[in-house]
Amino acid sequence: MPELPEVETVRRGLNQLTLNQEITGGDVLLDRTIAYPFSVAEFVDGIKKNAYPGGVGAAIATWHRRGKYLLAELSPSSTGWLGVHLRMTGQLLWLHRDEPLHKHTRVRLFFGDQQELRFVDQRTFGKIWWVPPGVAVESIMTGLAKLAADPFSPEFTVEYLALKLQNRRRPIKTALLDQSVVAGLGNIYADEALFKSGILPETLCIDLQLKQIERLRTAIIQVLETSIEAGGTTFSNFLNVQGTNGNYGGVAWVYNRAGEPCRVCGTEIQRIRLAGRSSHFCPQCQKLGGVGSGERRD
Numbered sequence: 001m002p003e004l005p006e007v008e009t010v011r012r013g014l015n016q017l018t019l020n021q022e023i024t025g026g027d028v029l030l031d032r033t034i035a036y037p038f039s040v041a042e043f044v045d046g047i048k049k050n051a052y053p054g055g056v057g058a059a060i061a062t063w064h065r066r067g068k069y070l071l072a073e074l075s076p077s078s079t080g081w082l083g084v085h086l087r088m089t090g091q092l093l094w095l096h097r098d099e100p101l102h103k104h105t106r107v108r109l110f111f112g113d114q115q116e117l118r119f120v121d122q123r124t125f126g127k128i129w130w131v132p133p134g135v136a137v138e139s140i141m142t143g144l145a146k147l148a149a150d151p152f153s154p155e156f157t158v159e160y161l162a163l164k165l166q167n168r169r170r171p172i173k174t175a176l177l178d179q180s181v182v183a184g185l186g187n188i189y190a191d192e193a194l195f196k197s198g199i200l201p202e203t204l205c206i207d208l209q210l211k212q213i214e215r216l217r218t219a220i221i222q223v224l225e226t227s228i229e230a231g232g233t234t235f236s237n238f239l240n241v242q243g244t245n246g247n248y249g250g251v252a253w254v255y256n257r258a259g260e261p262c263r264v265c266g267t268e269i270q271r272i273r274l275a276g277r278s279s280h281f282c283p284q285c286q287k288l289g290g291v292g293s294g295e296r297r298d
Helices: 004-017 040-047 142-146 158-165 172-176 187-197 210-229
Strands: 023-028 034-036 059-066 069-075 081-085 090-096 105-111 115-121 127-131 270-274 277-281
Touching (some): 004 090, 023 040, 158 172, 172 277, 187 210, 187 277
Antiparallel strands (some): 069 081, 105 115
C-alpha cells in the first residue's frame, strides 16, 4: 500500500504536470471507484466545463496531501474539491489520450492537448471523491477527520507523540500503523523508523521512555524524508505519475530483508507477525533501551 512518501511523490508530480489546465470531461469505467457523489453522472458533471455557467471549466489549482489522501483544490473556488485515496494498488498516471488503456483503468479525467489523468487500480480498493462547492471536505471524506498530525507538521512534537503513546498497552509497531496516532505512516516506514530509533517492534508503548520517543520522532521524519528523495518505495506496483518506480526499496534497512545481514552489525534480520502484519527488525541493533542504530549510521 502506498504510504506517505509514495503519496507525497505523486502529489509533487501532479503539481508539476496538471495545474491550471481545464478539465474537459471524464469517464468512469468502474462505478464503485467513485465514493461521492453516489451518481457517476453527477461526478462527471461536477468536474467538466458544461457544469458551469458561461462554459468556464474547472481546473486544478494545486494538490495537497493529508496523511495518505490526495486533495485537489479546484479553480475557480466555486467548483469544489477532488479527493483521491490510492489504497493498496491505486496509481495516478498522466498520459496522452492515445496511450492504450490498461485493463485495470478505473477512471479517466480529460484535459487539453489530448492529455489525461488515469486512475489505475488492480485491487479496486481505491476511491475518488468530488466534493461540491460550499461543502466541508471532512463531511464527505470522513476519514480525514480521524487523522492524527502529519509527521511534517509543526504539531508533530515529542510531547504530542508521547501523549499519543502514553498508557497504551499495545506494541509500538501496531500503534504506529494507527492513523489516529501518526498520519501517513505504514508498514514499511514503521519498520524503518523503529530500526533507526533502536526500538523492538514488540515493545509496549507504555514501556517507552521519553528519550526513546524523542529518537522515534526524529527517525520517523528522517526515513520519510529519505524515501521521498528516492521517489518512494516500489515493492509491488507503486509508480509515480509518469510511470517510474520508486528507489527506496534498494536501500531499506530492515523492511523486506528477512534473513539478510543487518547493514549496521551484520546480524540476520528477523521477521515476525504483529496484528496480522509483518514486522522486520534487527535483534541486535533494536534492543530495548540500547543506544539506537539511528545514532550510529547517518
